[in-house]
Amino acid sequence: DSGVTQTPKHLITATGQRVTLRCSPRSGDLSVYWYQQSLDQGLQFLIHYYNGEERAKGNILERFSAQQFPDLHSELNLSSLELGDSALYFCASSVGTGYNEQFFGPGTRLTVL
Amino acid sequence: GQQLNQSPQSMFIQEGEDVSMNCTSSSIFNTWLWYKQDPGEGPVLLIALYKAGELTSNGRLTAQFGITRKDSFLNISASIPSDVGIYFCAGLMNYGGSQGNLIFGKGTKLSVKP
Numbered sequence: 001d002s003g004v005t006q007t008p009k010h011l012i013t014a015t016g017q018r019v020t021l022r023c024s025p026r027s028g029d030l031s032v033y034w035y036q037q038s039l040d041q042g043l044q045f046l047i048h049y050y051n052g053e054e055r056a057k058g059n060i061l062e063r064f065s066a067q068q069f070p071d072l073h074s075e076l077n078l079s080s081l082e083l084g085d086s087a088l089y090f091c092a093s094s095v096g097t098g099y100n101e102q103f104f105g106p107g108t109r110l111t112v113l
Numbered sequence: 114g115q116q117l118n119q120s121p122q123s124m125f126i127q128e129g130e131d132v133s134m135n136c137t138s139s140s141i142f143n144t145w146l147w148y149k150q151d152p153g154e155g156p157v158l159l160i161a162l163y164k165a166g167e168l169t170s171n172g173r174l175t176a177q178f179g180i181t182r183k184d185s186f187l188n189i190s191a192s193i194p195s196d197v198g199i200y201f202c203a204g205l206m207n208y209g210g211s212q213g214n215l216i217f218g219k220g221t222k223l224s225v226k227p
Contacts, residue, residue: 002155043156043201043217058214090155099146099205099215104155 003027004093004105012111018079021108025072025093031055032074033094033102034066038087049074050097078110086112119202119218127226132189134200134221142204142216145178145185150199150220159200160187192225199223 003026013019025032034046036059045058049068060066063081068074078085089108094101119136126132136145144163148156160171162178162185169176173190185202202218 004155042219043203045215045217056214092155099144099203100158100161102158104157106153107155 002103002105004091004103006089006091006105006108008108009106010109010111012113013081014113015081015083017081017112018077019081019110021076021078021089021091021110023074023076023091023093023105025074025091026103029093029095029103030072031094031097031102032068032072033092033099034060034074034076035090035092035104036087037090037107038084041087043090046076048097055097081112083112086110117202117204117216117218119221121221122219123222123224125224125226126192128192128194130192132192132196132223133186134202135184135186136202136204136218137184138204138216139183140204140206140216141182142206143182144205145176146203146205146215147174147176147185147187148201148203150201152198156201189223192223194225194227197223197225 005024007022030051033048037043046060047066048056052068063079066076092102092104117136117138147159150156160176165182167178176187199220201220204216
């Protein structure tokens with residue numbers, strides 16, 4: 001158990017819908033990172049927040065957005081869902097801003113039908 | 114966009130054998146990371162490399178940051194059944210601004226026969 005929690009564990013929805021994935025970082029961690037893992041694209045970095053502010057952006061689609069709240073939990077919002085958005089979405093957290101300090105959560109498996 | 118070519122895609126080895134895998138890119142990275150992912154779990158960082166030519170060990174694992182900064186290697190010595198999983202390399206470039214971007218390889222799936 002990494003100490004990072006993600007909810008829900010599984011999510012099944014339809015094309016065109018909007019969903020919100022939630023991540024609670026380890027106690028004391030200020031950074032939250034979001035990743036997408038799919039069969040065809042592999043593991044992709046989406047976005048990084050540190051203490052409520054966006055620090056780095058990767059291959060995140062415009063239909064996706066994220067935020068980190070004052071209590072440091074983070075939400076990833078996915079809208080106008082397409083079949084190709086079906087994937088595992090991981091959150092990771094770290095104390096500082098170093099990728100080498102990250103601990104990954106168990107992931108949320110999103111299935112778009 | 115940037116791509117990392119990770120090879121081999123999969124390996125089937127006997128317990129006790131040594132394992133080698135590598136990642137190459139046409140782009141230069143300033144950090145290389147190696148992760149292991151077990152089924153149903155998130156990746157776990159194994160080794161981080163920060164300088165060209167750097168060689169770092171973590172138990173039976175050894176990783177190297179290539180001199181050209183465009184490649185990295187991971188070796189596992191004397192493999193054991195719990196080494197089974199998917200190993201990912203990742204390269205980090207231009208971190209420090211708003212465009213810090215971690216690029217992952219497609220993974221090497223390791224199977225170990227007892």
